[in-house]
């Protein structure tokens with residue numbers, strides 16, 4: 076059987092069952108204003124504004140008259156918690172917006188950085204992008220270097236021989252081929268002269284400006300599939316040369 080009780084604090088009426096009334100000697104908490112009161116003392120038989128019993132909380136712990144004030148404080152605290160929760164929720168929403176903005180910004184900057192640092196790579200795979208990237212680079216003051224895929228530049232053949240007239244002068248001739256399908260930066264040429272035991276006796280690194288006869292080609296790089304012949308003279312006086320090693324590097 077159900078009866079109606081009235082919250083003395085906000086005058087809201089609730090339907091309660093006898094079981095609910097028996098649970099804590101009638102002590103209940105108003106679901107509307109959180110006021111704790113004795114539902115038995117407040118029983119009425121009007122039925123004007125009736126809330127469902129779900130909104131009337133039966134305290135989990137038995138509430139005695141001496142702890143009633145404390146419970147009211149709890150109710151106030153609950154309200155405060157709700158208030159703070161609201162604040163927390165709204166700041167969480169703000170935070171998540173900020174986080175999204177931050178992530179977006181980082182991704183955007185990351186994208187720009189990637190384009191910046193990979194600009195040379197991008198021109199390899201998307202040759203059409205080069206003109207755009209050149210314009211951007213011109214605006215922000217960067218250069219687009221030619222690719223440096225050393226694996227794609229090969230020494231096709233090489234040879235060294237002593238000069239017929241000048242003692243100690245060694246001539247190196249070699250052919251470099253760019254096997255890439257894009258222009259590349261001219262590599263450095265590292266020549267190591269070795270003795271009978273294959274120990275290095277003399278090592279020299281030749282930069283493109285040193286081994287290219289036509290310096291004007293440096294900016295354009297070694298074109299796709301291009302082959303160049305290199306001839307160098309090295310002064311190796313007082314060095315017994317039995318062999319050599321030739322490497323390309325950047």
Ligand SMILES: [Zn+2]
Pocket residue numbers: 082083084085086087105106107108109110
């Ligand atoms: Zn109330």
